[in-house]
Amino acid sequence: MKRSTPYLLLAPALLFTAFVLAYPLVQNIVNSFREISLIKGAGSWTGFGNYANVFRDALFWLSFRNTVVYAIVGTVLALLIGLGFALLLNDRIGKITGIAGFLYTIPWVVSPVVAGFAWKWLLNDTFGIANHWLVSAGIVKKGFSWLGNPQTALLCVAVARVWQFYPFAMVMFLAGLQTIPKEQYEAAAVDGTSPLRGFYHITLPNLRSVTSVLVLLGVIWSFNDFNMVFVMTRGGPINASMVLPVLVREYSFVHFDVGKGSALSILVFGLLISLSFVYLKVLSRRESL
Amino acid sequence: MRQVVKAPVMIALALVVLVPFLWTVSTSLKPLPEVNKYPPEWISPNMGLKPYGDMFFYLPFSRYALNSMIVASSATVLTLLIGSLAGFAFARFQFTGKRALLLVFLLSQMLPGASVIIPLFQLLSSTHLYDTHIGLILTHTSILLPFVIWLLYGFFTAIPREVEDAALIDGCSRLSALRRAILPLALPGIGATALFAFLGSWNEFFFALLLTNSDSARTIPVGIGLFVGEYSDVWNQMSAAAVLFSIPPLLLFLLTRRTFVKGLAAGALQ
Numbered sequence: 029m030k031r032s033t034p035y036l037l038l039a040p041a042l043l044f045t046a047f048v049l050a051y052p053l054v055q056n057i058v059n060s061f062r063e064i065s066l067i068k069g070a071g072s073w074t075g076f077g078n079y080a081n082v083f084r085d086a087l088f089w090l091s092f093r094n095t096v097v098y099a100i101v102g103t104v105l106a107l108l109i110g111l112g113f114a115l116l117l118n119d120r121i122g123k124i125t126g127i128a129g130f131l132y133t134i135p136w137v138v139s140p141v142v143a144g145f146a147w148k149w150l151l152n153d154t155f156g157i158a159n160h161w162l163v164s165a166g167i168v169k170k171g172f173s174w175l176g177n178p179q180t181a182l183l184c185v186a187v188a189r190v191w192q193f194y195p196f197a198m199v200m201f202l203a204g205l206q207t208i209p210k211e212q213y214e215a216a217a218v219d220g221t222s223p224l225r226g227f228y229h230i231t232l233p234n235l236r237s238v239t240s241v242l243v244l245l246g247v248i249w250s251f252n253d254f255n256m257v258f259v260m261t262r263g264g265p266i267n268a269s270m271v272l273p274v275l276v277r278e279y280s281f282v283h284f285d286v287g288k289g290s291a292l293s294i295l296v297f298g299l300l301i302s303l304s305f306v307y308l309k310v311l312s313r314r315e316s317l
Numbered sequence: 318m319r320q321v322v323k324a325p326v327m328i329a330l331a332l333v334v335l336v337p338f339l340w341t342v343s344t345s346l347k348p349l350p351e352v353n354k355y356p357p358e359w360i361s362p363n364m365g366l367k368p369y370g371d372m373f374f375y376l377p378f379s380r381y382a383l384n385s386m387i388v389a390s391s392a393t394v395l396t397l398l399i400g401s402l403a404g405f406a407f408a409r410f411q412f413t414g415k416r417a418l419l420l421v422f423l424l425s426q427m428l429p430g431a432s433v434i435i436p437l438f439q440l441l442s443s444t445h446l447y448d449t450h451i452g453l454i455l456t457h458t459s460i461l462l463p464f465v466i467w468l469l470y471g472f473f474t475a476i477p478r479e480v481e482d483a484a485l486i487d488g489c490s491r492l493s494a495l496r497r498a499i500l501p502l503a504l505p506g507i508g509a510t511a512l513f514a515f516l517g518s519w520n521e522f523f524f525a526l527l528l529t530n531s532d533s534a535r536t537i538p539v540g541i542g543l544f545v546g547e548y549s550d551v552w553n554q555m556s557a558a559a560v561l562f563s564i565p566p567l568l569l570f571l572l573t574r575r576t577f578v579k580g581l582a583a584g585a586l587q
Contacts, residue, residue: 033491037406038418040399041462048437048459049425055436116327121320124327130574131331134338137570138563139520141538145545145559146337149344149552157340160356191337252429255522259542273523276431281527286435293432300427 053297060290067284078291087267087275088292094182095251095271102189102253103246107239109190110197115231117198118205129202136195144259147188151175175261178268185260185269189250197242204238205231240311248300272296338563345369345556352553369561372554377532381540382561387450388525388536389518392457396465396514397507399458404469405495409481419470422463430460430523441528448529453536456528457518464517465510472506473499512573516566537562 060078063071082088117129135143150158151174159171174184208231216226254273257263263270263278270278272292280289332339339359344352346364354361373379406412407419437456438447446452476499484498485491500507522538529535535543541558 031412034406034410034412037402041403041466044399044455044459044462045421045425048456049428049433052433052436052440053428055439056432059435113330116330119323121323124324128327128331130571132334133570133574134335134567137516137566138338139522139538139566141520141522141542142559142563143337145541145555146341148545149556150337150340154355155353155357155552157336157357157359248427252431254430259545273429273431277527280435290435293429296429297432300429304427
């Protein structure tokens with residue numbers, strides 16, 4: 029009885045994970061090796077045919093490039109802004125710090141759909157306030173369709189993504205900052221170290237582990253992010269902002285080619301797993317040096 | 318002195334950061350002719366709550382709100398029940414396969430929704446759970462579980478073992494020790510976890526979009542996500558829906574943010 033207790037306690041959670049995550053994942057791998065359509069059902073086995081189809085598709089390569097850009101911009105900018113805000117909030121100056129902290133976190137608390145909607149409306153070419161400001165400031169002559177232009181659509185979605193993600197980085201950095209022993213700064217002050225050098229030699233090294241967690245999560249979450257792109261552009265115009273998760277839906281639910289959609293989703297999963305693995309390996313090697 | 322410089326900077330930054338949201342709030346209060354007016358203005362003379370009423374009248378948002386309530390609260394309760402059993406098992410027992418199981422839960426957070434959606438869609442269709450509340454509740458529960466288990470694992474580990482031992486000596490069984498001695502102490506942590514679970518389900522878009530196809534099960538984010546393309550001329554009503562939809566998460570966050578932030582940080586810094 030005693031030995032089995034932990035397994036009994038874990039059973040419901042495992043059952044759920046098995047049915048809704050593990051079984052579909054395995055089934056998805058199976059699907060990726062056969063011809064299967066959402067309308068006509070499963071057909072013959074094709075080996076790596078679906079994977080070859082994905083690799084032959086120019087849209088896949090475009091989406092891949094877009095996803096990488098989206099993940100890098102989304103993660104780097106969000107981390108920089110999050111760190112800046114965390115430093116600002118770490119130096120408490122009374123009640124206002126708490127209020128500001130709450131206000132800065134709002135973009136993360138509202139739904140990604142609301143965030144996407146708000147940015148889409150903000151950037152509206154005629155009635156959005158953003159264009160009005162740019163026109164007033166003389167930066168553009170007349171309202172510009174930021175989301176309707178292939179050159180700018182992806183970057184605008186990435187900016188909205190940064191807006192949604194930086195509060196998470198801020199909260200984590202703030203927690204990291206609060207674990208740094210005060211004595212380290214005091215000792216540095218005695219030695220006459222400038223605040224800038226203190227930041228470089230004390231703050232940043234102490235934030236290393238938080239930063240590495242944030243980079244990993246930021247890249248994985250941006251790579252898997254479907255919401256922001258779907259709500260703001262649906263991958264358009266002319267696929268200029270197409271990213272991999274949206275393309276999976278496109279393959280499976282718009283072109284009904286479930287085999288190809290499955291193959292693509294497995295590729296994304298495999299890529300993320302290997303990326304995390306390499307990243308963690310590199311980190312742990314650096315720690316041990 | 319420092320305060321005099323920093324306080325205005327902090328407030329100014331908050332305003333900048335909140336522009337997209339404030340612009341949505343402003344739009345949600347304007348009648349349509351003033352929404353479609355150039356140049357746009359933050360404050361207009363005829364502002365009022367009419368778009369909110371119109372939104373419920375013209376768009377099926379009262380139905381979506383009901384669906385969201387049912388799905389998010391059921392998924393939260395279910396996730397917490399199952400998650401606290403698992404979190405307790407990880408925090409208090411040594412057993413074979415513990416590390417491997419923890420790793421499984423950690424890895425399943427990395428799983429892209431896109432990699433499970435089609436078989437899940439087929440599974441729910443064949444069990445007649447596609448486009449139903451139950452289908453969404455079960456799906457949300459399982460995607461929330463991994464992170465909830467990690468959070469609760471952290472909270473339970475932080476509770477001193479002696480508390481539990483004392484209860485065991487007093488003749489409680491392990492389970493009733495969990496209920497009587499541990500749960501009350503873990504309550505703040507559980508509250509924060511509940512917030513996370515509720516927000517996760519309430520805001521979830523991808524599965525809710527692809528596992529429903531009628532108003533009987535669609536949640537609010539699906540409504541907003543779909544209407545953005547189709548009825549984009551009623552930006553004020555859409556904004557009203559977006560604002561109303563954001564109120565429960567904001568309120569919940571305001572109430573529990575201290576514990577929540579602490580729990581998140583503890584889990585991440587482990």
